[in-house]
Amino acid sequence: MFVFMEIIEVNKVLANQTRLNILHWLKDPERHFPPHKELGHFDFGVCAQYIQEKSGMSQSTISHFLLLLQQADLVIPTRLGKWTYYQRNEETISNYKQHLARL
Amino acid sequence: MFVFMEIIEVNKVLANQTRLNILHWLKDPERHFPPHKELGHFDFGVCAQYIQEKSGMSQSTISHFLLLLQQADLVIPTRLGKWTYYQRNEETISNYKQHLARL
DNA sequence: GAAACATATCGATAATTCTAGATATATCAT
DNA sequence: ATGATATATCTAGAATTATCGATATGTTTC
Numbered sequence: 001m002f003v004f005m006e007i008i009e010v011n012k013v014l015a016n017q018t019r020l021n022i023l024h025w026l027k028d029p030e031r032h033f034p035p036h037k038e039l040g041h042f043d044f045g046v047c048a049q050y051i052q053e054k055s056g057m058s059q060s061t062i063s064h065f066l067l068l069l070q071q072a073d074l075v076i077p078t079r080l081g082k083w084t085y086y087q088r089n090e091e092t093i094s095n096y097k098q099h100l101a102r103l
Numbered sequence: 104m105f106v107f108m109e110i111i112e113v114n115k116v117l118a119n120q121t122r123l124n125i126l127h128w129l130k131d132p133e134r135h136f137p138p139h140k141e142l143g144h145f146d147f148g149v150c151a152q153y154i155q156e157k158s159g160m161s162q163s164t165i166s167h168f169l170l171l172l173q174q175a176d177l178v179i180p181t182r183l184g185k186w187t188y189y190q191r192n193e194e195t196i197s198n199y200k201q202h203l204a205r206l
Numbered sequence: 207g208a209a210a211c212a213t214a215t216c217g218a219t220a221a222t223t224c225t226a227g228a229t230a231t232a233t234c235a236t
Numbered sequence: 237a238t239g240a241t242a243t244a245t246c247t248a249g250a251a252t253t254a255t256c257g258a259t260a261t262g263t264t265t266c
Contacts, residue, residue: 004127008118015114020107023206048243058226063244082233082242093206101200103126119254151213164255166214185212185263
């Protein structure tokens with residue numbers, strides 16, 4: 001029954017269109033974002049700015065959304081210089097799916 | 104991307120502890136509820152009263168929750184006399200899981 | 207048809223979530 | 237140090253959700 005609490009927490013986070021989109025976009029950065037000028041790769045995911053621009057929402061909102069995703073352990077942030085890159089946490093996502101599968 | 108809207112709709116409904124519990128309880132009525140005195144079976148699911156009593160929440164709240172579950176197509180209501188029985192809609196639930204699996 | 211019962215709907219308040227603008231912080235370049 | 241840039245945090249109002257009590261509706265029984 002503890003597992004349920006995790007499901008609820010994730011469901012709350014993923015009950016929002018933009019946050020669900022973000023998680024989806026991060027699955028295939030090459031497809032959804034321009035290349036990182038400095039890094040040249042997406043090994044740490046995508047920088048917050050690109051996510052914000054693609055979403056069309058305000059910077060503060062996206063920063064907040066990324067925090068929510070992070071608190072639910074759905075994404076892993078990596079700070080490099082002034083940029084913060086976000087990548088999916090496949091382990092949590094996979095656990096979530098497995099738990100839901102038993103519903 | 105339309106599929107996402109369905110996921111969001113279901114996630115909203117299942118971001119609530121009680122509603123998630125209800126769906127879980129309905130998976131195995133024998134385990135979670137006393138037998139129906141009149142019917143003697145759970146072929147149509149479980150009557151709203153039993154669900155309400157088990158949940159510990161008010162009658163109006165549970166009636167409302169059951170409506171939300173119904174609107175998301177997660178349960179199927181059957182009215183028999185003064186009772187309304189609710190059973191899981193396994194098709195929708197299965198679809199939901201499959202869609203999420205692609206996330 | 208009146209009483210009893212199960213469920214549904216209405217109305218209202220409290221709590222939470224959504225979202226943005228303003229501001230703060232951290233980092234880089236000059 | 238200063239200015240520019242990326243991100244984070246604070247504050248706040250609007251919108252939505254959670255939940256209940258009261259009332260209405262539908263059904264059965266007498």
